[in-house]
Amino acid sequence: MNKHKRVTSYDVAKVAGVSQSAVSRAFQTGRSVSDKTREKVLATANELGYKPNAIARMLITRRSGMVAVISSSRVNLVYPEVLSLLNERLSEKNERVLLFNLDNAAGLDDILEHIWTFQVDGVIALAAHFDHKSINKFKQHQIPVVLYNRRVAGHSASSVCCNHEQGIFELVDILHDFGHKDYLVLAGPDDSDVAQERCELAIKALTDKGINDVPIAYGDFSYQSGRQAFSNYMATHSAPTAVVCSNDTMAIGVIDEARENCGLRVPEDLSVVGFDGVNAVFWHSYQLTTVKQPIEQMTKAAVDILVEQIATPDNPAQLRVWSGALVQGKTVGPATN
């Protein structure tokens, strides 16, 4: 077997009695090699245990076969689901995932440094704290980017989005139809674009219904922060009848806090809606009323667009938007006051 030194294309060439070029060509499709030579090369390669060195290939082809995915993790159950699908789609396109974790805005610079040096073919950014000001740097470095659920003015980067406006308006419609008048909006961290957008849309939807001055509480998209925020709110205010949460994980936190520590039944005393449609909200004890993002379609499109931009970098940036699917769970009921 192969002892200490790696088997290179030269080794294979020597044994097979051909040139290194022939070996290289044998491992590519659509290259000018006779079947005879290719067979011979592949046979001896197999015999010697030769595997092409991807690093050397990257250097000369200037393609790394890696896509950087900038995700978050700590808090929001939606990230693992999206990451998993992205990984699958990218594998099909023969791209590997180089994973970066961004849980607070401070980490971004470090991640960018690594992205430049690693020569990734492209980037998919889904982290909540991803700062869209850094998008220009990608352009300078000529690295295609696809933003996930984050649109940027002027279309300077492609993005795939769920239509938050439609989704949140539908949720508010339902609450309104049930006669709710006392609302609380539970927003995400204020340095997150998605958080900001969803919060503003909730306020706007409520204003459209003639409901003004809605109080806003803040969390960080995590379960604990949902509980904490609701607990804090209840300590100084009377109970609302409906809570519009900027994501599912916080919504579950609110439900648990309401049931455990506030003596409120959901949905009898309190209606709660979330956003995302993560798997866990469909569990029987919660059955949250929420909007499910079409993450299969969104991740597929994100990868398709990215791969296209890698192949033809001069193609214009594009934006694709999907409607979310309203899921009528069991956390919304008629207003009681």
Add this chain to the structure above:
Amino acid sequence: MNKHKRVTSYDVAKVAGVSQSAVSRAFQTGRSVSDKTREKVLATANELGYKPNAIARMLITRRSGMVAVISSSRVNLVYPEVLSLLNERLSEKNERVLLFNLDNAAGLDDILEHIWTFQVDGVIALAAHFDHKSINKFKQHQIPVVLYNRRVAGHSASSVCCNHEQGIFELVDILHDFGHKDYLVLAGPDDSDVAQERCELAIKALTDKGINDVPIAYGDFSYQSGRQAFSNYMATHSAPTAVVCSNDTMAIGVIDEARENCGLRVPEDLSVVGFDGVNAVFWHSYQLTTVKQPIEQMTKAAVDILVEQIATPDNPAQLRVWSGALVQGKTVGPATN
């Protein structure tokens, strides 16, 4: 700014009036360069927007700065949590995560092919379907591996594990103390080592208590499979009073199925225990009795061991085992029959 061509160390060298070697050395610590030269180089590098090309460095140093993490995703909530921590620890050691997803045994060969060609510095394997027979191949390719929750006979690879035996015995102890006699063991997929181990240990623990012929149902570690398995079992058997599940996610599935479709209250009519201690089981509606793995310590150790093996490949493989922490939730009660 930099237009179309990448800035290389030669460009910096020319502008700074030094040799390419000097530039290279300026970017490394502990190299023989005068402070004056280093400053000059770093200044012009900054000016030209030069970033060292990691690919070229990988080729010559034979270190990629990447660790392959083989994870699963579909089903078990424990993976995202572990993955996130691994990523954090590896970043601290200046290693990037190259992510591979293994959701069924068939995908392994493809992943291995990629691991060889990408010249990763090391591998951390946590996927349930990771087949320990492939460990020898890593040795042949001289790539250090750390197994997560998977020990292999003969210590041919390092591993960090949670002491499943202790944990499962403690869980069974509790159930036994509550007087349970009618058990169901819900096992994971039979091509998974962890699944097999936990199942056997549950049976062993029960046998030690004098309880024999315990029925076994099978799932795939997912919520849905937990529901399905319990539903199937109930269709042809009378209800057990206690279910020992091989992971938390399935345990939650069992609880939901019992409550929703079987008219069983948990814990009054049915006691359920899980394993792992994923975040979601602490949510108020579940509060599962389970064993929490010390994933902070385990991931830290996995990374430390791997980094050590990368630095000194001839060091012997090591095994580190932690006890899990019993979490007394609210899903276990006295036996009713």
Add this chain to the structure above:
DNA sequence: CTTAATAATGACTTCGAATGCAAAGTATAA
């Protein structure tokens, strides 16, 4: 059986940083 067109092949160069080695520079000791 030529001639023209096409396919297959190998020699050589390239990608960009790191490093062994020898030469040149600087500091220390006698």
Add this chain to the structure above:
DNA sequence: TTATACTTTGCATTCGAAGTCATTATTAAG
């Protein structure tokens, strides 16, 4: 001042595959 030790520096080579180009082998056409 000279001999010696140590530090800086640049040259040339290396990592391993891929691509360019010129040459040779093969096939098709006339």
